Amino acid sequence: MPHTNLKPCPECGAYDTHIAEWYADSGEVNYYGVCDACDFRDDAHCSTEWDAIDHWNHRAHSASDKNPYGDGPYNTEE
Secondary structure, eight states: OBOTTOOOOTTTOOSOEEEEEEEOTTSOEEEEEEETTTOOBOSOOBSSHHHHHHHHHHHSOOTTSBOTTSSSBOOOOO
16 A cells, blocks of 8 residues: 655655565564565565654655756655
8 A cells, every 4th residue: 555654765766665564474464665666675574564664764865865867856745
């Protein structure tokens, strides 16, 4: 499910991102960020969706980084 509060992908800058679920052999659910545009996957497996969002957003580009699709900074509006 797309989250409007996710920052763009730290790899390609796309906003086509979501939080995915991963089930461990023990049945425990873990969450991690995924970019659907470039298939980048966050290496963190968090115990809650909110932790995964927080981890993704701290890895994502900041507003001062150059946008690979233009001259202006990334649009980080939520």
